[in-house]
Amino acid sequence: MPHRTFFWFFFPSGLAMLLFIGLPIISSFFQSLHIEPEQILMEVEKCDPFGCKTETKVDIEATTKLQEEQPLGRFNGLGTYGDRNHLAFDEIKEAWTNSSSIAEFTDTLLNLPFYKALLFTLTFCFAVTPPVVVLGFIVALSVNTITKSLKGPTIFGVILPMIVTPLIGSLVLFWMIDAKGILGSFIQFLFDDPNLSLKSSSQLTWITLIIYGIWHNTPFAFVVFYAALQTVPQDPIEAAIIDGASRYERVRHIVIPHLYPVATFIILICLMDNFRVLEPIIGFAAEGVAQSLSWMIYNDLRSENKMLFGSAGATSMLTIIGVAILLTPVLIRTWREFRTER
């Protein structure tokens, strides 16, 4: 494709990306450098059904004036990035000097909101992605071998978890694993422990979320693998059959090498998606024990008070940096393969 044609072909989507992805990122970045203007407080008399008393209230006039002078808020530089709810430099430094052992330091570190969320996000990413790739591949192989008449309904059944809205899917499972739900009571029966509850401990909640993540993401890997399986050349397979290769050997030496680039693509997309995990945390009411970076952003914008745009912006920037770091090894690898193929 000549460069000129490519340019005009790419232009509309490039423009859309710039407008709807690029500009918002820049605006979030600017917002993350600012915090709310100072709140001016005043004492006023307040009367309600329980009586009158003098109470503190925000002086709306004065605060509005400040807000009009600085619509973005006070400039705080990278201060928000370094505060306790983000990278927490001061707290880490303090923990480093005061901790007597590495274990104590790790404890303090993982108690800080950002690192706690990062730990869950990374655990979720790396626990979900490999099983998704393996399971997706196995399911695709199996579906590929069944008779044509059964294929349609089977494929529909397999991709169902992806079709179900994440929030609904997680809610349905949430009710099923309730101590009195069908899965919850079965597990209690299985382990003969009437007090066992998947929702009560952090570890079990994490495992539940991870299993949900695998369940929800596998269809995506399946769809891509299944499409790629249709492109596997038949000649080498027939040759291998004639040579007496077993089914396993054919998959191992012909199919897998052929699907390798596809697997890289799936890993890339899965890592990226799972790094932004949010819906299952809400659906499983797991905010208490499992917080992700996306959940932190959500919480800054949907808490019981003023929206913390600065804080949310800072977390967004850190998430973007996180995704970039996560994808670098895969991208470098793809780039190298691309070059050697040439």
Place this chain on the structure above:
Amino acid sequence: MKKLLIALLFTFVSTSAYAGGHSPCGVTDGSIKILANEFTTYRIFMDEVKSCAGPDADFSVTHSVDHNKLQVAALSANPAEFSAKLVTNGSITTLMNDNLIRPLDDLVAKYGSALQDNQKIVIDGKIYAVAFMANAQHLWYRESILNDLGIAVPSTYEEVIAAAEKIKASGKMANPYAGAFKSGWNLGQEFVNMYLGHGGDFFKAGTAEVSVNNAKGVAALNMLKRLTEVSNPDFLTQDTNAVKEEWESGNVALMHIWNSGAASLLDDEGDQAIKADTRLAPSPSVGGGSKPATTLWWDGFGIATNTSDENAEASFRALLGAATSTEMANANPNATIWLIDGYSPGDTAGPVVDAANRGATPYPSLPYMSLLHGALSTELVEFLQGNESAEKALADVEAAYVAKATEQGFL
């Protein structure tokens, strides 16, 4: 304060509604869009609002338990997503901080002749909201179960735990106690109750500087921990509505939830045997204190600043019609404690009046209280799961509060 509430509850002087002034009902112009919490009493109230608005009105209401999380974003937009919001002494401060609800003096002068004075929420000389009900959390118990085991109705949390342990030991119930411990707003509220019950203060007087990491805070947390040990192991996922379901399924013999819960717990749906066995009791005190460990609340409505005057007037009229409807109040006397003129309290009002008499304080209406409540919502979970000490959890609460309050400009 006590006198007012008592006077209010036992005033049977009934004046005819809407004597003088313009009649609020039968709205034809403007649209009414209301955001409200989700529980049975609000449904009853909203039915009345709708019928007051009349068949020609453009009326819609959104009930959501996440109303507090939606309100700031929804009312900040201009024009606002909703023309009115049902508020409480807790949620009004967040809206006041950002000037998101408007003064109602003109509208009250025009339509509000049937309002009682204590329904008017006056801040700095202006009416910002109209209250229609009072609420508080208190103890509920199953009479037959307590009688069978010879347990007296607990009046302190220490007795609640002893009673729960006795029920547990008898094998009648595995998890006899329930409270709304869902991580988030509910959990924060449980701490607020317990900390006030221990006589704690959330802030250094007159400042936004937090102080909860003290002996009273630790005692409050330890009491919560002991309560969760006699609760359903899923306690961190149960909000008030989930607790009510547990109650109606007969899994619980003692609980501490809202007085307005009577609207659904004592209605004609569900297991009537459990309903007949359900009793209300005063909120227990704790740690040798005399104050009950609960807070007093009023519920009312505010009108959005960022909506047209036409919509504001329409919404105000419909809501006011319900907030002065003696008929609705007396048709549902047990749904809550209505603040409406001419209302004769039902037999469920006792525990709230008792709480007011024993010195329970209203939920703190401070501009930065919601930030502290937010910090409590997330930072106490690890302690309740046994992964952290009480001191550490409270230190985390303070640190999380300081970071947020700094960003918002309070510190």
